Every structure is written in structure tokens, then in C-alpha cells.
Amino acid sequence: MAIDRTVLVSPDAMGQIDKAAADSGIDSFGLMRSAGAHVAAVVLARFPQAQRAVVLCGPGNNGGDGHVAAKLLERSGMEVQRFGMEPKPGGDAARARALFPGDICPFADWRPRAGDVIVDALFGAGLDRPVSGDVEALIERAGRAKTPVVAVDLPSGLSGRTGEPTGACFRALHTVTFAALKPGHLLMPGRELCGEMHLCDIGIPARLIASDDTVWRNHRGLYAAHMPGSAASQHKYTRGHLVVFSGPLISSGAARLSAMAGLRCGAGLVTVAAQPSAVMVQATHLTAIMQRAIRDVAELTDWLGDSRLSGFVIGPGFGDLEKARAYTSLLAEAGQPVVLDADGLTAFAGKTEELAELFAGETRLVLTPHEGEFRRLFADLADDVTLSKIDRARAAARAQNAVVVYKGADSVIAAPDGRAAVNADAPASLATAGSGDVLAGIIGGLLARGMPVFEAACAGVAMHGEAARRAGRGLTAEDLPAHIPAL
């Protein structure tokens, strides 16, 4: 069976999986041999011109993989030199070392040469503190000499759990990992420090690669079965009615971006609910999108009596924070899904408990904070350096009874029940003003069509990235809605 490229397994859970594999009779030394062979194969395939393999061996099983790779590289005719330390006695690493006797030199002895390639087998899953001074000096030397690095499992110094370096850290061109990706391979800055990823099957059965704590890479399997279809019998009202709230004249464009995106996602109707000052400017811009002037809470209350309104986006360019809070409480009472973005999020800074109370019960709120907005709402979580971005998103989702889309190059989508996905393939061209408004509209459109909340958020983030890929380089947020893929 093919290896599952969509699960992310924490280093701790991977340790338990290793143990379960051993308990089921699988030879752990065989796994190490296979791991080392994959590493050697990547070195040979990707650096055919290399003159010397500089294999850095640590004290644990990561080092053991290095000894296996070193032996195979030497057998292939390459010059090999090992630096580092002797393995801890008695384990698989010591056995691998014994099969390839010879010197292991101190780190300080490495003199970079043209044609060197480093195999970094110092620390992998077992890294639990900053690397020592001699390793830090070696990392610096390798960086200065621009020596290419192939990392075993993880670049040494990188936490596989958080994607954050614990101190100095290698920057690899290739990272060879085994059985399953770890969160640190996708979370930033880990994703960049890993370079090209090679996920290799070393013979751990697929049924063992799961844990209570499974996190996913965002992928179709998470949401495809819940995508709204298009049956011939549908009419526009059965395809949902999305409402996007517009701010004042000066910032009315943000709502249009969300509304266009919602319409492209197939919402049957989209209405911009505009403050009176923005009505004229919206009217000159909107065609397929409808408009309704909403002056205040009384007018909104009146309109919300229409049970066909099936989803709401509030926040992009909205401006008035007090009004945003008042409107959001009415939307909460209406019982339909709500996307809270931008000013809608800022409106609840210091008032997250109030927000959680509004949306108690069945989950129907999506929060889409970028880094700054997340910190504004959840300063304690943002400041806790022991937490990964996944941990933070999950904790916020639980506290707010909301699906949280914690945006960035490594957007994390988390649900109150603990489900979480990391989206790691959105193009960096999305870092442009207004692209977040488009995302809010996409998710709003999918919710208005009746998609469940976590699935809509995962699909929305994926479609946003796909739209950016299709729009190509130099995109502006205005380009994105036209490139949203058909459902």
C-alpha cells in the first residue's frame, strides 16, 4: 500500500508508532537500514558530482541512520568521512556503527572542501534542547561554505513538533523523512529549513501510522465528500444566500472582494449589506451582486427575519467596531454560519468570552485571523513559546467554539473537536492586500451553500491557494475571484 502523504505525526507519536511496530514483531534495525538506504539514495541521485560525503552522526537513532548511509555511500565509491560522537551503547545505532568501523572525527576537524555534501544525521525526533556550541559553530561554517545539506528526518536544530528551531539549525536542500511527515516539515519556518521533502516508506505498516493526535495536511480527502453539488432541480434560493457587510465609503472595496468570491463559489445570491454612506459607490460597482442598505441594528433585525439568508461575512473594511459587535450578536441569534474577519475580529479583542457565549451550541462561526489579529484576540496563546501554531489554533478553536483559520504561509485550520489541517502549498503571491477578504468570501460562499464548517474552511483555503496558482505571478486580490476553481 502506498504511503499516506496526508497525515502529520508528531515526533512523540512517531516514537509510539516505532514501539508499536517493534511490539508487532517488526525488526527495528531493519527499519534503520531502510532509512539509511533511502538517505544514501537521495544523496547519490541529487548530488552525482559530489566528491565527499561529510556524514554528521549524533548519539541516537538519527546518527544510526547516518552510519548506515555512510557505509552505503562508501560502497558506492564515494569518499566518506564521519564527524560527531559515538552512539549510545546497546541500541540499533550502536549496531549500525559496528557494521562500519573507522574514525568518527570531532566536529572541529571538518575543513570544508569544494565537492562536499553534508549528511546531517545529528538529531531528529529526539531533539529536545538547543544544540551545543560546537554544533552551532559547525552549522555556521557549513552556511559560510555554502555546503549543501541533506538532512536525515529533520534538519538538526529544528523541532519536528513546532517547526521552530530550538537554537542554531541547519538549512537543508533536501530532507529525507520516514513513514509520515511531521508538523515541523510543514509549519514555518521549518518548511523552508527542510528544503525539498522526501517521504520514504521504510516498512512501517500503514495501519500503525495514526494516533489520537493526528493532524492532516490540507487535502481533498478532508472535504471533497461535503462539497455542494449542482443538481438540475436547483434554483438560486436552494443554492444559498450569502450576505457580506460593507464598511463606509472609503473602505467599501473589501466587501466587494468577499462578495465576488462568494458568488464565484456558487452561492445562489449574494447581497452586500451596505452602510448608507457606501450605497452609491457600491451601486456603481456591483452588477450580479445585490445590495441592501442597512443603517442600524433595527434595520438588520428586521431583515434577519428572512430565513433564506444562509451565511454571513462580517469584518472586511467594516470600520465601526462597536457596530461590528452589535451586528455580530444579531447574526449569532439568526442561527446561520458566520465568517468573522478583519475588523470583525478586532471588534472582539478583549471580548473573546462574550464572542464564545454568542456562538455556543452547534459550531457555526469561522474566525480567519492573520498573525496580528490572532495576537490581538489571543495574546496568551500567541506568547506561549511552548505551543506550535497547530496547538494555538486548536486552543483558540476550543475556547471560541469556532473553526479557526490561522492564516499565513502555513495556514492552520482547526475545529473545536480537535481536528486540524495545515495548508502548506499556497503561493506566496497571496501576500497581497485584500487576498484575505477573498478568502473570507470563499468560505462564506461555501457555508451559505450548506457545507459543514470545518470542511468549508479547509476547502476554502485550498481553493484560495488554487485560485492564486491559476492567476499566476503578479496577481492582485481583484484577480483572484475569477480564478476560483469550479466546485
Ligand SMILES: NC(=O)C1=CN([C@@H]2O[C@H](COP(=O)(O)OP(=O)(O)OC[C@H]3O[C@@H](n4cnc5c(N)ncnc54)[C@H](OP(=O)(O)O)[C@@H]3O)[C@@H](O)[C@H]2O)[C@@H](O)CC1
Ligand atoms: N520513525 C521511525 O520509525 C524510525 C526512526 N529512525 C530515526 O530515529 C530518529 C530518532 O532517534 P532518537 O529517538 O534516538 O533521537 P535522536 O534525534 O537521534 O536524538 C538522540 C539523543 O540526542 C540527545 N540530544 C537531543 N537534543 C540534543 C541537543 N540539542 N544536543 C545534544 N544532544 C541532544 C538526546 O539524548 P540525551 O543527551 O538527552 O541523553 C536524544 O535522546 C529519527 O529522527 C530517525 O532518524 C530510524 O532509525 C528508523 C525508524
Ligand SMILES: Nc1ncnc2c1ncn2[C@@H]1O[C@H](COP(=O)(O)OP(=O)(O)O)[C@@H](O)[C@H]1O
Ligand atoms: N507567504 C505566503 N504564502 C502563502 N499564502 C500567504 C502568504 N502570506 C499570506 N498568505 C495568505 O494570504 C492571505 C492574506 O490575508 P490577510 O493577511 O488577511 O490579508 P488582507 O488583510 O490584505 O486581505 C491569507 O489567506 C494568507 O494565508
Ligand SMILES: [K+]
Ligand atoms: K538530522
